[in-house]
Amino acid sequence: MLKDRLRSEPSSHSLHSPPKKSGPQPQNRASNGLDQFFASLQDQESLSILDFSGASQANISFITSMGHRIYSNDALRTMEEAFGSGGDFIANQSDPERAALFLRENLEFADRTFDGALIWDTLQFLAPPLLQDTVDRLYRILRPQSSLLAFFHAEEKAQTAPLYSYRIVESKIMSLTPRNQVRPVQYFNNRSLEKLFQKFHSVKFFLTRDHLREVIVRR
Amino acid sequence: MWNKRKEEEYPPKSPAAPAAPTSQIKENATMSTNPAPSHHATESRGPAIIGKSVMIKGQIFSREDLTIDGEIDGSVELHEHRLTVGPNGKLQAGVKAREVVVLGTIHGNVEASDKIDIRKDAKLVGDIKTARIVIEDGAYFKGSIDIVRPEAARTPAPSQQKQQSTPAAASSTSPTPATAAAGDSRS
Numbered sequence: 368m369l370k371d372r373l374r375s376e377p378s379s380h381s382l383h384s385p386p387k388k389s390g391p392q393p394q395n396r397a398s399n400g401l402d403q404f405f406a407s408l409q410d411q412e413s414l415s416i417l418d419f420s421g422a423s424q425a426n427i428s429f430i431t432s433m434g435h436r437i438y439s440n441d442a443l444r445t446m447e448e449a450f451g452s453g454g455d456f457i458a459n460q461s462d463p464e465r466a467a468l469f470l471r472e473n474l475e476f477a478d479r480t481f482d483g484a485l486i487w488d489t490l491q492f493l494a495p496p497l498l499q500d501t502v503d504r505l506y507r508i509l510r511p512q513s514s515l516l517a518f519f520h521a522e523e524k525a526q527t528a529p530l531y532s533y534r535i536v537e538s539k540i541m542s543l544t545p546r547n548q549v550r551p552v553q554y555f556n557n558r559s560l561e562k563l564f565q566k567f568h569s570v571k572f573f574l575t576r577d578h579l580r581e582v583i584v585r586r
Numbered sequence: 587m588w589n590k591r592k593e594e595e596y597p598p599k600s601p602a603a604p605a606a607p608t609s610q611i612k613e614n615a616t617m618s619t620n621p622a623p624s625h626h627a628t629e630s631r632g633p634a635i636i637g638k639s640v641m642i643k644g645q646i647f648s649r650e651d652l653t654i655d656g657e658i659d660g661s662v663e664l665h666e667h668r669l670t671v672g673p674n675g676k677l678q679a680g681v682k683a684r685e686v687v688v689l690g691t692i693h694g695n696v697e698a699s700d701k702i703d704i705r706k707d708a709k710l711v712g713d714i715k716t717a718r719i720v721i722e723d724g725a726y727f728k729g730s731i732d733i734v735r736p737e738a739a740r741t742p743a744p745s746q747q748k749q750q751s752t753p754a755a756a757s758s759t760s761p762t763p764a765t766a767a768a769g770d771s772r773s
Contacts, residue, residue, distance in 0.1 A: 415730070422704070422727035427719060431733040438730040479730075 393544040395536055399573045400516050400581030402539035404483065407514040407583075408433065414482035417508070419443075419473070419489050425534040425542070426485075438481065442489040443530075443546075445472045457552060460494040469497065474504040481509055487533045488518040490563075491551050498552075498563070506566050506586065515567075515584040519555040522578040526550060555580065638674040655690070665699075673707070686716075688725075699734075 421441030
């Protein structure tokens, strides 16, 4: 697995650094981005929401209790399967077959489209060519007026950034369970994010005290 | 093919049909566990079991609870009963049941009129339609979840209906205020 490989191979090409010795402690934090995301769904029912955090009881219960349908996918796991074995995690993203596998597993839905997408911090682990392909696919599967929530770590000089499991507690509160420390592929500022999502209608930023840039992108 | 106990209780209707002495794949077979008249009371024994060394290709219909620990390629229907997919169970099949408990693997769409329970280490790839769902941490699920509200006749109040469809609520503690600034940009 990617995490095991990177743990034993902390070279400059590795994405992950050794995890902390203490066990992961979930912490709750407020999220204006999450609040805005759910506000955009207000007064609507039977919407389809894409969730990249993997199946969790909390997210499923919260979203289905609003009367919506959830589509769960563990994008990080797919990332590990596609790029984690043999070679460098980032370099592997340039391999067309591996990239196609990642896109197929995460973003191929035949005729299915979505009214919202919880992407969390998945995008910041993708190298530029695949990153843009992924955003383009998201554009195609999201319906007009729908919203996308994504997180990007905003500390420019940080060597590593925490990798979390995201669970919804309330409409504006999420629970973060640390999974690992990772090296971000690139630093994203507002300008680079605007460029990344230039096909979309609008991009709204929330910069938090813990150096997490929350982004609401409107299709 | 079925476990020995089952063969004893439900002999083949057609005398020409030989009892399967060992595990084997049967192409395009339609199997049923409809309880034919029997000398034994159904309630006195456990659910029907398809063992881990059994592979079946075809349709399975059952009018009693069923546990599958083998491999199924086709479809499984137990409309008013519970299906348990054991840890060794591998289904490449559409599933319809009142209740589905997954400890193994399902590739296919699942309709559970009452509840689906996806246990730790289980794997389910497919779309789910159900009234209630429980997913343990560690389970792998890829697909959509559509919560089907119980019929209005069964549930008098809409609020009760909502509670029934969301069995597990995440516990919350006091939040840590984190937002410091917000900006808006239009492209």
